[in-house]
Amino acid sequence: MAVGSQPSYIRRAVLEPEPPPVAGAAATVRTRARLFDGPFNTALTLVSIVIVVALVWPTVKFLFIDAVWTGSSRIDCLSETVGREVGACWPFIRAKFTQFMYGFYPASEQWRVDVTYALGAILLVPLLIPAAPSKGLNAILFFGVFPVVAFFLLVGGVFGLPHVETRLWGGLLVTLVISFTGIMFSLPLGILLALGRRSQFPIIRTICVIFIEFWRGVPLITVLFFATYMLPLFLPANWRIDALARVLIGVVLFAGAYMAEVVRGGLQAIPRGQFEGAMALGLGYWRMMGLVILPQALRLVIPGIVNSFIALFKDTTLVLIVAIFDLLGQLRAAFADPTWATPVTLFTGFAFAGMIYFVVSFGMSRYALFMERRLNIERAR
């Protein structure tokens, strides 16, 4: 065949040798190679710089430089009063702070919420640090004792603590209660469902598959509506379930189905020999799972589990649609207050709530990454 019929992607000339890699070169050379080699890359860099400046400068200006730090009403946050361009109106956050944190929890009882937070933090922090001692006792205290204590502290009605109805709860308190309950119950439910889905019994398997796929196939908001409006109809007429408890049931069922799929991923990654070895040792089903399979499987999927927790934490915002005022719900309610109606109130509120959501979610995702790296090091050995 003639040269012309040669496929076009084959070079006809030998290439010039490329310059040596710049890894060891000076910082300026490296920067130039990364950012300014060739017209296209230079253009990209310049456009990026413009975008970064256009985003970061107004944000910093709004949050700090132009911000109003003290004041008692909307007057202090109007540019006519201040005499310059006005950024974030922080007095608005200060005025609404208790509402954002506790909702309408009675002011004289708010110490109970604080004690619960403190207790939770004291137990959680050592649990998250791999080097901290006595993980077993710590876990029992956090997952077994703490929920009971927190329940009685928050609800009251015993030991002389006045009863606080859940419809008075709100703000970050509700966000954290829903997240924590969801996390606590969805993991065991997910493990059971995942075991059921991998079961050799056809009826158990079918029931679990239907359950999982049903909850995963519908949006969370329909689940919350189901829990709020349909669940009371399905229960005996004399059973009264608290509105918050109904939402919790919905969240747990929904999150459990997602958790089941994460755990199933871990179960599938365990080699068959582990099952066979456990059976050869004479272990029954529950001991085989509890002592041999699950400890390995759950370790494999820790990042996936934490990702589910992050999703659950973000999804708690949806409860505002069924009239339970979590942090976002309280924020929305605060916007309607005419004493703080200024052009900057909305942005201030979103900036404040956004920071809380971001810090918690980002913190969890970084922790997942940290655990993943740690586990990978162990496996590499």
Added chain:
Amino acid sequence: MSIQTQHALAPPRVAIYNRPRIRAVCYQLLLLAAVLGLCFEFALNAKANLDAQKIASGFGFLDNTAGFGINQSLIAYNESDTYARVFFVGLLNTLLVAAIGIVLATILGFFVGIARLSRNWLVARLAGGYVELIRNLPLLFQILFWYLAVLGTLPPPRQSISLFGEIFLNNRGIIVPAPVAGEGAGAVIAVLVLSVIATIALRLWAKRRQIRTGRQFPLLWTGLALVVAPPLVALVVMGFPIGFERPELRGFNFVGGVRLLPEFVALLLALTTYTAAFIAEVVRAGVLAVPRGQTEAAFALGLRRGLTLRLIVVPQALRVIVPPLTNQYLNLTKNSSLAVAVGYPDLFAVFAGTTLHQTGQAIEIIAITMAVYLAISLFTSALMNWYNAHIRVAER
């Protein structure tokens, strides 16, 4: 046969309730009985509760007059229509926002995902910052932010922000020019469709010829010419029958053009940017999953950068990308139900929201709504599974 003989010789020493088979059957029957019993109990309670509240069950309410207006509908609708029509209006609105959202989120997501892998340090960091910021904020937070803080603080119609004098932004929405089809527009569209079909046919022929003879065909340029030129000629011949109706300010509002509701725009913006951040991560993982040796081998064979991407990296990355991408599409569709928070009339807002509150038929309405989302999910999964099987590596 031999097993039977063994059994006959040595009768089992285990008690009947300890035999694995018997136990397996018993456990399963017990669970089945518990589930069925629970369902039965629920049904009994539901019947008793409904009777006590004097709510008629059944789907008869679908034929009743709805009596409320909907501010966006793709099919003709007015207040005297039935709840069944409300259902279809809502369903179409859901599908509309989901379809547009999926297309935009895919484009943005691929763009950001590739940018995250850029050799340019600043571009990669910028894309990374976008992904981290968006992924760690709740979607509902973002919808409300766009709706209340961004679109809600736009000026009233008389002080609209104008883009190029054609698009107007104000607190009642975004007004864009509307395409108007005049006489002969059908012919132009027909020519366009024919051109596209001809291009596809040409592509098939060119590919077959290349496989047979090895000769390549300049497909890009001929294809572009084929798609652009005939419709242009048709436009000129028919005397430009397709025009744009420009919005104009009359009094306090705009006349003409198409008005996109602020609810729709806020929902679309939030869904697109949110899902794009997740798609970007999927794309990045997919590209990283292709071993570096593949790219190096392609370079060694003399393939240029673009061809390496198109022929070597993308086909292999797609296999990794498609399953999680499907999940993101489903998430977007399900998340569109958050429209109810801003009042965009999607299926959930008009049906499980307004209709439920008007009729009180909680069981029927929530069951229908869940069934629709379930059907969409299962249908999309089935479609994507088929596609996934189609592009799978043909193994021996």
